[in-house]
Amino acid sequence: MSKPKLLIIEDDIGLQRQLRWAYDGYEVIVAGDRREAIDAVRAEEPAVVTLDLGLPPDPDGVTEGFATLAEILALKSDTKVIVASGHGARESALRAIGAGAWDFYQKPIDIDALGLIVSRAFHVAALEAENRRLAAATSPTLAGLITAAPEMLKVTSMIERVARADVSVMLLGASGTGKEVLARGLHDASGRKGAFVAINCAAIPETLLESELFGHEKGAFTGAVKTTEGKIELADGGTLFLDEIGDVPLPLQVKLLRFLQERVIERIGGRKAIPVDVRIVCATHQDVDAMVASGAFREDLYYRLAEIVVRIPSLAERAGDPVLLARHFLHLHATAMKRPVTGLAPDALAAIDAWGWPGNVRELENRMKRAVIMADGKLVTAADLDLDGREEAAVPINLKAVRETADRKAIRHALARAEGNISNTARLLGISRPTLYDLLKSYDLQGTAR
Numbered sequence: 001m002s003k004p005k006l007l008i009i010e011d012d013i014g015l016q017r018q019l020r021w022a023y024d025g026y027e028v029i030v031a032g033d034r035r036e037a038i039d040a041v042r043a044e045e046p047a048v049v050t051l052d053l054g055l056p057p058d059p060d061g062v063t064e065g066f067a068t069l070a071e072i073l074a075l076k077s078d079t080k081v082i083v084a085s086g087h088g089a090r091e092s093a094l095r096a097i098g099a100g101a102w103d104f105y106q107k108p109i110d111i112d113a114l115g116l117i118v119s120r121a122f123h124v125a126a127l128e129a130e131n132r133r134l135a136a137a138t139s140p141t142l143a144g145l146i147t148a149a150p151e152m153l154k155v156t157s158m159i160e161r162v163a164r165a166d167v168s169v170m171l172l173g174a175s176g177t178g179k180e181v182l183a184r185g186l187h188d189a190s191g192r193k194g195a196f197v198a199i200n201c202a203a204i205p206e207t208l209l210e211s212e213l214f215g216h217e218k219g220a221f222t223g224a225v226k227t228t229e230g231k232i233e234l235a236d237g238g239t240l241f242l243d244e245i246g247d248v249p250l251p252l253q254v255k256l257l258r259f260l261q262e263r264v265i266e267r268i269g270g271r272k273a274i275p276v277d278v279r280i281v282c283a284t285h286q287d288v289d290a291m292v293a294s295g296a297f298r299e300d301l302y303y304r305l306a307e308i309v310v311r312i313p314s315l316a317e318r319a320g321d322p323v324l325l326a327r328h329f330l331h332l333h334a335t336a337m338k339r340p341v342t343g344l345a346p347d348a349l350a351a352i353d354a355w356g357w358p359g360n361v362r363e364l365e366n367r368m369k370r371a372v373i374m375a376d377g378k379l380v381t382a383a384d385l386d387l388d389g390r391e392e393a394a395v396p397i398n399l400k401a402v403r404e405t406a407d408r409k410a411i412r413h414a415l416a417r418a419e420g421n422i423s424n425t426a427r428l429l430g431i432s433r434p435t436l437y438d439l440l441k442s443y444d445l446q447g448t449a450r
Contacts, residue, residue: 003027004122005046009037009068011056015109019050022111023118032056034068041072046079047125048118051101053085053092062092066099073100073378077342078128080121084109098377100342124346131324145181146328149318150420155182155310162308163189168260170245170305171283173312176362179283180243182312186281187239194238194278199231202244210252211268214259220269232265232276239279245305246286246297253298260304280305315357315364319412322352325361329368330380341372345379351387408443411436415445 006026008019011033020028029044031037033056040046049072053065062085072079083096086107093104102124103117131148147153162169163186171179180198187196204212215230232240242248248256259265260280264273282305291297315322326344334341344352348371357363371384414428426436439445 004048005029005044006118006122007031007037007040007044007046007049009049009051009055011052011054011059018111022115026118026122034064034071037068038071038075041075041079045076047129048080048082048121050082050084050114050118053083053096066095069096069099069101073342078125080125082114082117082121084114097345097379100378103346120346124349131320131327145178145185146325147318147321148324149313149321150415151313152318152321155312156185158308158310159186160189162186164191165308166279167307168280168282168305169308169310170288171281171310171312172288173283173285174314174360175285176360177312177314178361179312180241182310183239183241183281183283187241187279190239190279192238192279194236195234196239196241197231197235198241198243200243202247206249206252209248210255213252214255214265215267217267217269220267224269227267230265230267232259232278233274235278236276237278239281242280242282242305244284244286245282246284246288246291250296250298253301257298257301257304260301315360319409319415322355322357322364323349325364326352326368329365330372333369333372337372339372339375340378341375341380342378343380345381347382348380348385348387351382351385355387404443407439408445411439411443411445 004026006023007029008016008023009031010016010019016030016032020030029040029046031040037049037051041049051065051069051072053062053069054060055064055068058064065083065085069081069083072081077100080102081100082103082105083092083101084105084107085092085096089106093106096104102121105114105117145152145156147156159169159182169183169186171182173179183198184196199212201209211228211230213230213232215228215233216224218224218227259276263277264275266273288297288302288306292299292302315325323344326348330341330344333339352364359366367385367387368380370386371380374384375381410429411425414425422433422436426433429436431439
């Protein structure tokens with residue numbers, strides 16, 4: 001197996017030899033000036049670069065070093081460039097990070113300390129490459145969905161399986177988990193030729209919801225100046241998405257049940273039965289079982305709508321997805337707003353992984369949009385995301401509970417990065433396959449592995 005490629009840009013011959021010896025675990029490429037450095041980046045495409053800012057013909061300054069940094073990132077923006085300098089260290093560090101450097105190290109160089117920074121850079125580069133690969137492998141039938149988490153891939157697999165079946169589907173999940181995106185994906189995979197029509201039942205006043213769904217005839221009520229088709233009719237031959245179905249009032253639930261049984265509607269004020277061929281997909285963040293038990297939702301309607309129930313995990317349960325989605329939203333909004341933001345700083349990556357995301361994907365997108373606006377340099381920081389603090393953690397009952405929480409989190413992340421493959425997951429975690437099997441069984445995580 002080939003070694004990871006490390007490019008060392010340093011004009012001191014003695015230090016070059018010392019660094020070559022220190023990094024025997026990597027394929028080390030050495031360059032002494034900007035021209036050699038750029039040629040090496042083009043030819044070798046190293047994942048990590050260490051760059052001395054004091055390069056000829058300006059060895060006592062930083063001009064040539066910063067010019068080299070800019071050229072490297074212009075050629076390959078995901079390169080992890082670790083900048084080293086003894087010239088005005090603080091000012092150079094701030095300028096380098098703002099220009100897109102991954103990290104900064106002040107001279108004189110401590111080989112062991114710099115080695116740790118290099119090792120961490122390679123680790124992050126490998127994770128980013130894996131995320132890009134997983135993103136490219138996302139199911140093409142669910143075109144707006146971005147995920148690499150086994151929990152969410154199970155959901156997409158289930159939706160693809162039922163897409164062409166003539167059954168009603170109920171999507172259950174917290175607000176912001178992507179229920180409408182999944183509903184659209186289901187429609188796209190269904191082969192239906194009609195339109196995808198969505199209506200948020202919680203956003204329309206109760207007095208108008210019936211008209212919105214079933215339509216009305218001219219003169220049916222004050223203000224009905226013309227005959228208007230409802231959402232159900234507009235979705236004929238396609239899919240009707242009823243978002244927040246739990247907010248439909250009981251009287252209207254009766255009329256909706258009748259439509260589902262007979263597949264015909266009557267507009268308000270009309271007498272003509274209109275047949276409609278439509279696929280029903282509904283969604284809610286509420287506990288529908290509890291609503292049925294309390295009488296707030298009709299049991300017979302529930303069983304008509306919930307022929308297939310799909311439960312959508314929260315973003316916090318989707319190992320690896322927060323960073324994957326963060327990068328997607330960063331590039332999306334940076335392009336839309338023409339902002340020179342290209343990536344996430346190490347503290348931003350750590351903060352995104354640590355955050356609980358109570359607002360799910362919607363919260364993540366809003367924070368990334370804000371961060372793109374607020375970022376001073378090319379990299380978004382934890383402060384730009386307003387995530388430089390930490391959520392207040394509950395006090396664990398004992399050390400065993402702390403260990404179990406940490407184990408679960410590490411295993412779930414490793415499983416996501418290894419796509420559920422046991423051998424690769426064990427290698428990432430640095431444990432044997434039998435040990436991993438024991439942990440999976442102990443923590444009831446077998447369903448995420450293969």
